[in-house]
Amino acid sequence: MDTGRKQAIILMGPPGSGKDTQAELLARELKLEEIKTSHIIEQKFAAAEPNDAVMNEEKRKYKSGELLDQKLVEEWTLEAIASAAAGRGLIANGWPRRVEEAQTEVEVLEKYYGKNIKVVTIALSEEESVKRNSKRRVCRANGHPILDPDITVCPEDGSPLITRADDIPETIRKRYQVYLSETALIIDFLTQKGYNVITIDGEQSIEDVHREILNKLW
Numbered sequence: 001m002d003t004g005r006k007q008a009i010i011l012m013g014p015p016g017s018g019k020d021t022q023a024e025l026l027a028r029e030l031k032l033e034e035i036k037t038s039h040i041i042e043q044k045f046a047a048a049e050p051n052d053a054v055m056n057e058e059k060r061k062y063k064s065g066e067l068l069d070q071k072l073v074e075e076w077t078l079e080a081i082a083s084a085a086a087g088r089g090l091i092a093n094g095w096p097r098r099v100e101e102a103q104t105e106v107e108v109l110e111k112y113y114g115k116n117i118k119v120v121t122i123a124l125s126e127e128e129s130v131k132r133n134s135k136r137r138v139c140r141a142n143g144h145p146i147l148d149p150d151i152t153v154c155p156e157d158g159s160p161l162i163t164r165a166d167d168i169p170e171t172i173r174k175r176y177q178v179y180l181s182e183t184a185l186i187i188d189f190l191t192q193k194g195y196n197v198i199t200i201d202g203e204q205s206i207e208d209v210h211r212e213i214l215n216k217l218w
């Protein structure tokens with residue numbers, strides 16, 4: 001298989017690292033498809049037949065915040081890898097999440113991209129992660145995200161602003177620690193496979209992070 005011009009980028013970063021923004025910028029710049037687990041799930045749900053019992057059960061779990069069937073999500077991820085390989089390649093945004101997933105997913109990535117796979121992690125301190133995430137409030141009526149600390153009611157619907165349970169400092173610290181321990185295992189695994197893991201300082205401006213990623217990719 002000719003893997004010469006195709007590339008895959010695995011992008012990782014803790015909550016608040018601006019990973020989503022960077023994935024979007026890179027996808028546009030390098031003409032790669034951004035593949036995010038939540039997008040895959042939403043597309044699958046949108047395409048499901050209304051009387052598909054398996055999918056309805058997964059939808060119910062998703063709505064109530066329960067973990068989906070991980071085998072199924074992995075199967076969907078592998079399908080998405082295969083379909084993105086028809087184009088220039090992909091950016092894996094936020095996956096693999098665990099080392100067990102990395103083992104399967106990287107094997108399939110290598111099938112399509114050979115060793116043309118780059119691994120980028122955006123580094124951010126725990127304090128900065130907490131600071132950035134606890135600033136985020138949402139409106140009670142529609143969950144519109146509000147970042148400006150001077151705003152007191154939602155500009156779109158006038159409803160009061162609240163901090164989501166996910167965004168209280170204690171929860172952010174827990175998510176941060178889980179991210180660090182899972183990522184350390186994934187990085188060990190990738191390093192053993194001979195990958196060079198690129199680390200970017202995530203405490204710079206969005207533009208500087210983007211520029212640093214591009215510089216270090218080549």
Ligand SMILES: [Zn+2]
Pocket residue numbers: 139140141142143144154155156157158159
């Ligand atoms: Zn609102």
